Amino acid sequence: MAPRGERVAIIGAGHTRFGALPDGPRALLGEAVREAVQSVDRGLGPHDVQEGFLATLGFGGWQIGNSSAVLAEATGLVGVPITRVENACASGGYAVRAAVRALQGGSRDVALVAGVEKMTDSPNARRRYWLGVSGDTEWERSSGLTFAGVYGLLASRYADERPRTREALTRVAVKNHENGARNPKAHLRKVVRPEEVDASPRVADPLGLYDCCPVSDGAAALLLAREEVARRYTDTPVLLRGVGAASDTLAIQERPSLLEFGASRAAAHEAYERAGWAPDRVQAAEVHDCFTIAELLALEDLGLAPPLGAIDLTLSGATAKGGALPINPDGGLKAKGHPIGTTGVSQLFELFHQLRGTADARQIAGVERALAHNVGGSGASATVTLVERG
Amino acid sequence: MAPRGERVAIIGAGHTRFGALPDGPRALLGEAVREAVQSVDRGLGPHDVQEGFLATLGFGGWQIGNSSAVLAEATGLVGVPITRVENACASGGYAVRAAVRALQGGSRDVALVAGVEKMTDSPNARRRYWLGVSGDTEWERSSGLTFAGVYGLLASRYADERPRTREALTRVAVKNHENGARNPKAHLRKVVRPEEVDASPRVADPLGLYDCCPVSDGAAALLLAREEVARRYTDTPVLLRGVGAASDTLAIQERPSLLEFGASRAAAHEAYERAGWAPDRVQAAEVHDCFTIAELLALEDLGLAPPLGAIDLTLSGATAKGGALPINPDGGLKAKGHPIGTTGVSQLFELFHQLRGTADARQIAGVERALAHNVGGSGASATVTLVERG
Structure with a gap:
């Protein structure tokens, strides 16, 4: 089949460090967008960005409503229409998809997508509030089931079907920490040994501390352009070949x-x-x-491993940096961090650099086609984005 | 100029009553969407809706994150991608616009847009929380300036420039209550006399109780289709001729x-x-x-009255039901009610019926072209949608 594609390209990308950061959402957005603008090879004119999308769940518990206006203010885009998109942890992927559709509408040439979350240093009540709100309220939250609890159940169920599940979960954690240690923007830049993962305190059996992503602050930004105009801005655009999205029930x-x-x-x-x-x-x-179990499930859901085959793929080493199918070269949510609305945007920041050959110590040799997969809540929504070197 | 248009049509619309309702967001969404589906002249197939958008600010303080999945569950659309759009009080207008772009992308024929808000009977802390969050946090909220306060300031400033401002504000209230009294779905179905408006308790001088919209629950839904397929569903589609959107600073x-x-x-x-x-x-x-002052400002911003000319237009009676330019025939936010995320969708429900000649007691004779105008916060964002009888 000839590639059909979305006729939209990524022409720039920016990213703050992830971690427990002193800055608020306004400053984080400013930093990520500034880097994205500076990354455009031949520069952006002051009026080139005609549309914006903001992906955020809680905006630090500060400007929870109407936060799109803050993105406009923080980036000099006052006047430009900006839409806040919120689909929990899949906000970023859905915002990218909305930008693709806006560009396909034909009245805009360049769009900005920015994700931000400020999760640390929020008043406790609010932090609980806007983290928890993405789980199913009627059944799961009301019975005390947290996200770690849900994913613990999924891991238990998986282990019922397959031996060596715990071993594979540990391998995912060790691999993603190795990758994160190479990423100057990652929240957790430390290598962990398998014994440390296995000995870490249980959070929701069989998941321990090193099976869980951290609570992180951070922002990321992408500049997208219609393919027809992308080469005005760069000789090396990253082409969006296919964007897919779907929903599911909220409760598992x-x-x-x-x-x-x-x-x-x-x-x-x-x-x-x-x-x-x-x-x-x-x-x-x-x-x-x-959570580590989510990487195994994802490999199977995405058709990258056969049903219940993610364990073998992982234990074979194929998903590590030097393997046949490197997964989460930036450290993944596990080690890079997971500032909710930012994650789907951050994944494409990584692939932008991987496909342009500018991923430094994280670079996968010769990669030309890659996939980004972003999930909301415990699977209530998801996006998949396929990208190719232009 | 020849009409260019958006190549997208409204083929169905549904609406709950607005008011202090016993139902929660799930039931309200179900009711509005069911009515929208039933309104499609030649019916919808079970798989015809391929894309959904949910406009909501607070979702009743219940499923504040990831609420798009509830729309999927409430309407049998599990599997279909649904995007939550939140731009405060302009969420509905922005969600309609996002649906238009999704359809223009060419991979979807029919999209659902639903707005919902459950504002009464929420725990007080949450209600304050998610109502207030749409104002500017850093300057306005922190100094105690509410939305009524902001609009009171705008009304004072307007009155500095023009005599008879208070008289025109009263006329807006009386007119919109008259219109609301004809609308079986309005929250406030009562006529008010000018003396009652003038004697109502001050909320934020010069605005009194009857200058302010009520706090309402309610949902509304639209079914949009690409113009090429719209006539499969109905002989009387309502065509979207132009959709515009923009942002401004958050603080006035x-x-x-x-x-x-x-x-x-x-x-x-x-x-x-x-x-x-x-x-x-x-x-x-x-x-x-x-607030009543917002109608005067809107007439001028939309080019429907000259600068500072909205007072004369209003006092002339032109904006009343039998006038040359009827404004808010459904009662407007003022009398129909303003369930935040629902409003922009509700406005197009009204115009759908007006342009099809099915607006019952509210019907404006011979109307073929109309405008909907939706504002986020105190002007931080806005959409304008132009519709025409198909």
Whole structure:
């Protein structure tokens, strides 16, 4: 099949450090957008950005409503329409998709997508409030089931089906920490040994501390352009080949299986179809590993491993940096951090650099086609984005 | 100029009553969407809706994050990608615009847009929380300036420039209550006399109780289709001729004038340009009258009255039901109610019926072209949508 694609390209990308940061959302957005603008090879004119999207869940518990105006103020875009998109942890992926559609509408040439979250140093009540709000309220939250609890259940279910599940989870943690240690923008830049992972305090059995992503602050930004105009800005755009998205029930109890995220599967199906790709075209991927078990489930949902085959793929070393299918070269949510609304944007920041060959110590040799996978809540929504070197 | 248009049509619309309602957001969404589906003349197939957008600010303080999944569950759309859009009180207008762009992308034929808010019976802390969050936090909220306070300042400033401001504000209230009394779905279905308006308790001088919209629950839904397929569903689609949107600073102190909303002006400019219309093509309008002064400002920002000319237009009776330019025939935010995320969707529900001649007691004779105007916060964002009988 000939590639069909979305006729939209990434022409610039920016990213703050992730971590427990002193700055608030306004400053974080300013920093990420500034870096994105500076990354555009031939520069952006002052009126080139005609549309903006802001992905955020809680905006630091500060400007929870109407925060799109803060993005306008922080970036000199007052006047430009900016839309806040919120689909929990998939806000970033959905915001990118909304920008793609805006550009396809034909009345805009260049759009900005920015994600931000300020999760540390928030008043406790608010922090609990806007973290918890993304889980199912009626069944899961009301019975005390946290996100770690949900993913612990999924991991237990997976372990019922397959031996060596715990060993593979540990391998995911060790690998993503290794990758994160190479990423100057990662929250957790430390290598962990398998014994440390296995001995870490239990959070929600069988998941321990090193199976969980940290609570992070940070922002990321992308500049997207219609493919027709992208080469005005750069000789090396990153082309969006296929964008897919889907939803699922909020509560996991409503689903036919705990070993599949229907939203991820449907989003992947759509993205592959739009790109004209089979899964074996993917050479590297950023997947939504909020917990280590999520990386295993993602590999299967995305067609990158056969059903219950993610364990073998992981234990074979294929998903490590030097392997046949590197996964989460930036450290993933696990080690890079997971500032909720930022994550889907951050994943494409990484792939932008990987495909342009500018990922420094994280660079995967010769990568030309890659996938980003972003999940909302415990699978209530998902996006899959396929990118290719231009 | 020949009409250019957006190549997108409204093929169905639904609406709950607005008011202090017993139902929660899930039931309200279900009711509005069911009515929208039933309103499609030749019916919708079970898989026809391929994309959804949810406009909400607080979702009743219940599922504040990830609420798009609840829309999927409430409407049988599990699997379909649904995006939550939040731009404060302009969430509805922005969600409609996002749906238009999604359809223009070409991969979807029919999209659902639903708005919902459950504002009464919320725990007080939360209610304050998610109502207040849309004002500017750093300057206005921190100094105790509420939305009524902001609009009171704008009204005072307007009154400095023009005599008879208070008289015109009263006329807006009386007119919109008259219109609301004809609307079976309005929150406040009562006629008020000018003396009652003038004698009502001051809220933020010069604004009194009858200058302010009520706090309402309610949902509304629209079904949009690409123009190419719209006539499969109905012989009387309502065509979207031009959609415009823009942003402004969050705090009013940052703006050059208190008598103009720059976002409304820029959004109107874009919408008129996309439609190929001059303002005199507009025969009726739904404008964002969260406070009576907002209707006067809107008429001027939208080019429907000359600068400082909204008072004369209003006092002439032109904006009443039988006048030359009826404004807010459904009662407006003032009398119909203002469930934040629902409002921009609700305005187009009204125009859908007006342009199809199905607005019952509210029907404006012979109306073929109309405008909807939706504002976020105190002007931080705005959308303008121009519609025409198909």
